[in-house]
Amino acid sequence: SVAAMAGAFCWMLRGWLPGRWAWLGAMLAAAQLVVLGREYGGGVIGYWSQSYWGGAVAATGGALVFGALPRLLRGGRFRDSVFFGLGLAVLANSRPYEGLAAILPACGILGWAWWRRRLPVRLMLPIASLIILTAAAMGYYNYRVTGQVFKMPAVEHYEQYCTFPLFLWQPTRELPGWTHAILEKFHDGWEMNLYTRHFPWPNLFKQTALKLGRLWAFFLGPVLTLPLLFLPWRSKFWPALGACGLTLAACLLCVRAAPHYVAPAAPMLFLLIAAGFRRLHHLRLRGWPLGALLGLAVFITVWTQALAALPLPQRGNTSVSRFMSYRRDIEQKLIRAGGKHLVLVRYGTRHSLQNEWVYNAADIDASPVVWARAMSEDENRALLDYFHDRMAWCLEIDDDAQRPFLHVSCSSGAPAPEFLSADRAAELQPEKQPKQLRMTLSAP
Numbered sequence: 001s002v003a004a005m006a007g008a009f010c011w012m013l014r015g016w017l018p019g020r021w022a023w024l025g026a027m028l029a030a031a032q033l034v035v036l037g038r039e040y041g042g043g044v045i046g047y048w049s050q051s052y053w054g055g056a057v058a059a060t061g062g063a064l065v066f067g068a069l070p071r072l073l074r075g076g077r078f079r080d081s082v083f084f085g086l087g088l089a090v091l092a093n094s095r096p097y098e099g100l101a102a103i104l105p106a107c108g109i110l111g112w113a114w115w116r117r118r119l120p121v122r123l124m125l126p127i128a129s130l131i132i133l134t135a136a137a138m139g140y141y142n143y144r145v146t147g148q149v150f151k152m153p154a155v156e157h158y159e160q161y162c163t164f165p166l167f168l169w170q171p172t173r174e175l176p177g178w179t180h181a182i183l184e185k186f187h188d189g190w191e192m193n194l195y196t197r198h199f200p201w202p203n204l205f206k207q208t209a210l211k212l213g214r215l216w217a218f219f220l221g222p223v224l225t226l227p228l229l230f231l232p233w234r235s236k237f238w239p240a241l242g243a244c245g246l247t248l249a250a251c252l253l254c255v256r257a258a259p260h261y262v263a264p265a266a267p268m269l270f271l272l273i274a275a276g277f278r279r280l281h282h283l284r285l286r287g288w289p290l291g292a293l294l295g296l297a298v299f300i301t302v303w304t305q306a307l308a309a310l311p312l313p314q315r316g317n318t319s320v321s322r323f324m325s326y327r328r329d330i331e332q333k334l335i336r337a338g339g340k341h342l343v344l345v346r347y348g349t350r351h352s353l354q355n356e357w358v359y360n361a362a363d364i365d366a367s368p369v370v371w372a373r374a375m376s377e378d379e380n381r382a383l384l385d386y387f388h389d390r391m392a393w394c395l396e397i398d399d400d401a402q403r404p405f406l407h408v409s410c411s412s413g414a415p416a417p418e419f420l421s422a423d424r425a426a427e428l429q430p431e432k433q434p435k436q437l438r439m440t441l442s443a444p
Helices: 003-012 017-036 055-075 078-094 096-115 123-148 153-161 181-196 201-219 221-228 235-252 258-280 288-311 318-337 375-384 420-428
Strands: 341-347 371-372 391-397 403-409
Touching: 003 017, 003 258, 017 055, 017 221, 017 258, 017 288, 055 078, 055 096, 055 221, 055 235, 055 258, 078 096, 078 123, 096 123, 096 181, 096 221, 096 235, 096 258, 201 235, 201 258, 221 288, 235 258, 258 288, 318 341, 318 371, 341 375
Parallel strands: 341 371, 341 391
Antiparallel strands: 391 403
């Protein structure tokens, strides 16, 4: 996805700037977004390329829209209309809220050109067709997942689990109950804190400043801020400024604000950076090409940092990287052992809310390994009765960075999960279990 993003950035910039400046902007974007940009709140560098949180997909959608815009206004071709429509489709399926804010200037300009008959209908038909097809596909997907055409899965998740508001002016929500204590700690504790720390109102300004600081550090930093100081304030770049400003405003209205949230406007930000570089290049001091030297220094600095960061090991959250490795190793060992398995996860007091071990494939019943949280004795008994054909295991987790302990909980067809009750733990004797179940698995 990051390779597609870099290519889309270059194509977009070629629609606004001469070739060499388009290449410059694309290379700076690749270095900053793919390699240097740090994870939200610090941590892993290049998190757009090193995690599923990345904003490359949404940024690609924004690049397609704004790359097609100047080409369409200059007469355009059929493929430009297709790229514009594809960009809208990508944004609708990646970051619909921020994407809508980002494309408002482009859609407004294109609509005005069509209204003034400066844009032929033949170029609008592909865009309209792709919008209709995308809406139909998304509606069908929503219906299959949530049962309602206009209800997105993210909305269903929010209604089931989230108590904090999405926007700062909204009230908090209350849920009737929680099926698991850890869900309450995460959604009603950690997530709710993201909202409550904005209040009382003086804290709102502090949190807004922190959000802006994180976004500035991710996308620009002190080095890439320099070209923006020389940005030519011409009408040609007002759509880019509008896209960046609207997307930033939309993001700041939300409780959360992370760099991948504003990804739809990232292409236009690097258009402004490249335009600033172009103007900086012509700056001279007593005949000396001061601007060219400054621009070269900025480019070399960015790419030197990027190349220096590439061979370094990631120094992110150690518990995250380890727990993912442990979980994968345990699941692979169970799959290689053959048969069907049920892993009941019991969290300790030092378990991090951010490291969730329990998740499954879409078709849970057909999965060779099913993960579930340990609950009350009666609830676990019902779960084991449902998965009566599976070998049941208990996974004890305290510190996510330490090796977890996986042991047999009960064999297939056992009348009760004795291990779930502390006073019955002694009743589970090894000699009462089949020989093949007397085993312990531990991640290396």
